[in-house]
Amino acid sequence: MINASDRQIIEALQGGLPLTPTPYAQVAEDLGMDEDAFLIRLAELKSRGVIRRIAAAPNHYKLGMTSNGMTVWDVDDDRVAELGAQIGALPFVTHCYERPRALPEWPYNLFAMVHGKDRGEVEEKRAEITAILGDACRAKDILYSTRILKKTGLRLKAKG
Amino acid sequence: MTLDATDRAILNRMQNDLPLTSRPYAVVAEELGLTERDLLDRLSRMKDERVITRFGPFFDAAAMGGAFCLCAMAVPAEKFETVLTKVNAHAEVAHNYERTHRLNMWFVLATETPEGIKAAADAIERETGIEVLRFPKLQEFFIGFRVAA
Numbered sequence: 194m195i196n197a198s199d200r201q202i203i204e205a206l207q208g209g210l211p212l213t214p215t216p217y218a219q220v221a222e223d224l225g226m227d228e229d230a231f232l233i234r235l236a237e238l239k240s241r242g243v244i245r246r247i248a249a250a251p252n253h254y255k256l257g258m259t260s261n262g263m264t265v266w267d268v269d270d271d272r273v274a275e276l277g278a279q280i281g282a283l284p285f286v287t288h289c290y291e292r293p294r295a296l297p298e299w300p301y302n303l304f305a306m307v308h309g310k311d312r313g314e315v316e317e318k319r320a321e322i323t324a325i326l327g328d329a330c331r332a333k334d335i336l337y338s339t340r341i342l343k344k345t346g347l348r349l350k351a352k353g
Numbered sequence: 354m355t356l357d358a359t360d361r362a363i364l365n366r367m368q369n370d371l372p373l374t375s376r377p378y379a380v381v382a383e384e385l386g387l388t389e390r391d392l393l394d395r396l397s398r399m400k401d402e403r404v405i406t407r408f409g410p411f412f413d414a415a416a417m418g419g420a421f422c423l424c425a426m427a428v429p430a431e432k433f434e435t436v437l438t439k440v441n442a443h444a445e446v447a448h449n450y451e452r453t454h455r456l457n458m459w460f461v462l463a464t465e466t467p468e469g470i471k472a473a474a475d476a477i478e479r480e481t482g483i484e485v486l487r488f489p490k491l492q493e494f495f496i497g498f499r500v501a502a
Contacts, residue, residue, distance in 0.1 A: 194417070194418035195417045195418060199417075203412060203417075206409055206410050207409075207412075208409070209407050209408050209409035210371070210408055210409040210410065212378075212393050212396050212397050212400065212408065213393070214376055214378065214379065214389060214393070215375055215376060216377065216378075217373070217375065217377070218375065228375060232373050232374070232375075235373055235410075236373055239373070241416055242413050242415075242416035243412060243413060243416045243417055244410045244411070244412060244413075245410075245411045245412070245413050246369065246370040246371075246410070246411055247370055247371040247373075247377075247409060247410045247411075248367060248368050248369060248370060248371060248408070248411060249364065249367040249368055249396075249405045249407070249408045250405065250406045250407045250408070250411075251364055251368065251404065251405055251406070252403055252404055252405065252406045255354075255402070255403060255404045256356075256364075256404065263452065263459070273492075274492065277492060277494040278494050280494060281493075281494025282494075289493070289494040290423075290490040290491070290492065290493050290494065291490070291491045291492040291493075291494075292423065292488040292489065292490055292491060293488060293489070293491060295486045295487075295488070298456075298486070299425075299456070299486065299488075302491075304423075304488075334454070336452040336453055336454045336456075336459070337452060337453045338450040338451065338452050339451045339452065339453060340450070340451040341448075341449075341450060342437055342440075342441065342449035342450060342451055342458070342460070343441045343446055343447075343448060343449035343460070344447075344448050344449075
């Protein structure tokens with residue numbers, strides 16, 4: 194859970210970190226804090242997992258990764274943890290999750306997002322996943338994104 | 354814009370964590386054999402050109418007491434735009450993608466409380482008359498959201 198002071202810090206950083214030599218000092222000043230105290234607070238938010246990392250979100254499209262396929266797999270429940278870890282470690286998989294099935298409509302429990310320059314490249318990468326999963330995989334599919342309908346990310350509502 | 358080898362090296366490094374120290378970019382610049390000025394100039398340019406959509410902390414809604422949930426709907430083609438307007442009107446919808454499947458609308462709900470997911474998904478079902486399938490993560494195989502530039 195987050196308190197009012199956490200929330201103030203999160204709100205100050207939601208828009209991003211300044212690209213200036215002393216970015217933390219700059220945000221700290223806006224918050225009326227000194228830099229050392231602010232760095233300690235950030236370290237604490239990281240240790241609690243509220244901040245996962247401070248990093249760049251690249252634009253896949255601008256990098257020529259215009260094809261994105263959500264690959265989905267029906268994997269033995271007994272083996273999904275072990276195999277999921279292997280799939281998540283592949284360099285071309287950006288997100289990998291175990292999720293519940295929604296039977297009968299949706300038999301898949303492992304989701305791995307694959308990006309590529311075109312569908313051919315995505316299919317090649319998908320074949321590598323197929324090979325790793327082997328006979329632990331009973332069914333598979335791929336869903337290509339055809340349109341981004343909304344992309345705003347997490348926004349805290351203004352309150353407290 | 355065209356990215357040179359240095360830009361790509363920066364992009365690959367900056368998808369990993371920035372250190373918590375007074376001059377963090379100077380630390381990364383040294384790792385990459387660049388000056389702090391050159392690193393900041395290139396980062397600013399890539400951000401202006403939208404090669405980098407955002408630079409800063411990635412927050413975890415779950416650690417804040419909130420929740421994320423991937424949801425999917427099978428929307429008939431003739432109703433797609435109407436349903437889309439209703440779905441996107443919810444502030445809890447963080448991302449929404451059209452995909453090639455009978456389940457053709459996939460969106461992520463991000464809420465400040467776990468109960469918020471059910472409330473938002475139920476509201477969307479009521480407003481659209483279409484079932485919202487819910488796929489909360491059970492386990493994340495997290496290595497990093499890295500894409501090789």
